[in-house]
Amino acid sequence: MIKLDSRLKALLSEIVGPIVADVGCDHGKLSVEALIGDYAEKVIAVDISPLSLNKTIELANEKGVSQRIDCRVSNGFETITESLDTAVIAGLGGYEIKDILSKKVPDIKRLVICPHQNTAVARKAINEFGYGAVRDYVVKSGSKFYQIIVAEKGLMPYSQKELRFGKNLPKSKDFDDMIISRKKVLEDRFAGKEIPEGEMLNEYEELVAICSR
Numbered sequence: 001m002i003k004l005d006s007r008l009k010a011l012l013s014e015i016v017g018p019i020v021a022d023v024g025c026d027h028g029k030l031s032v033e034a035l036i037g038d039y040a041e042k043v044i045a046v047d048i049s050p051l052s053l054n055k056t057i058e059l060a061n062e063k064g065v066s067q068r069i070d071c072r073v074s075n076g077f078e079t080i081t082e083s084l085d086t087a088v089i090a091g092l093g094g095y096e097i098k099d100i101l102s103k104k105v106p107d108i109k110r111l112v113i114c115p116h117q118n119t120a121v122a123r124k125a126i127n128e129f130g131y132g133a134v135r136d137y138v139v140k141s142g143s144k145f146y147q148i149i150v151a152e153k154g155l156m157p158y159s160q161k162e163l164r165f166g167k168n169l170p171k172s173k174d175f176d177d178m179i180i181s182r183k184k185v186l187e188d189r190f191a192g193k194e195i196p197e198g199e200m201l202n203e204y205e206e207l208v209a210i211c212s213r
């Protein structure tokens with residue numbers, strides 16, 4: 001078994017096989033543990049960087065799963081033609097995820113997304129791609145909060161209000177903690193002064209509304 005932090009553990013728990021792609025696999029922990037733990041029969045692990053992909057290849061060799069992993073240098077899904085039961089895109093930004101989903105994409109049953117920034121852009125892109133969220137929740141790992149989105153074809157799109165912070169589905173204490181922590185960051189930054197009109201104020205008003213629910 002590979003030691004995973006709580007973000008990677010949550011991502012692993014969302015994987016449904018048999019055929020899984022890990023886009024932006026990098027260190028390869030998710031791809032390799034999906035095979036060790038039998039979440040997947042076969043993993044197609046891709047990365048745009050040959051150096052990053054090498055880390056996955058080495059880990060797969062070390063853990064004895066290289067027969068079941070297909071490692072490819074690939075920009076997004078460009079080298080993947082197989083139908084996928086689950087495709088994971090984690091640790092990339094919302095704009096990169098949007099770009100990947102707007103290009104050539106194979107048939108995918110279940111999309112698991114964990115953007116490291118610009119999550120609202122990723123949520124919009126998922127909807128534009130024709131998918132809707134079945135789960136959308138927050139996981140705390142160390143001192144950081146991560147938003148995890150699981151989407152399937154043809155489901156309800158996000159409302160405007162859900163784009164920034166998601167659906168809190170299933171409800172979690174980590175979501176509440178993320179909201180409180182982000183609200184405090186904005187309050188500390190403006191230290192009693194009014195927040196100027198614009199994106200920051202919109203975000204702050206959303207945080208206040210969520211806290212008062």
Ligand SMILES: C[S@@+](CC[C@H](N)C(=O)[O-])C[C@H]1O[C@@H](n2cnc3c(N)ncnc32)[C@H](O)[C@@H]1O
Nearest residue numbers: 023024025026047048049052074075076090091
């Ligand atoms: C921060 S790492 C994330 C690693 C892992 N997925 C995780 O969540 O821990 C991002 C990886 O995505 C790769 N990457 C960035 N853009 C990509 C793209 N368009 N297609 C495939 N891989 C990409 C980078 O080379 C890097 O290895």
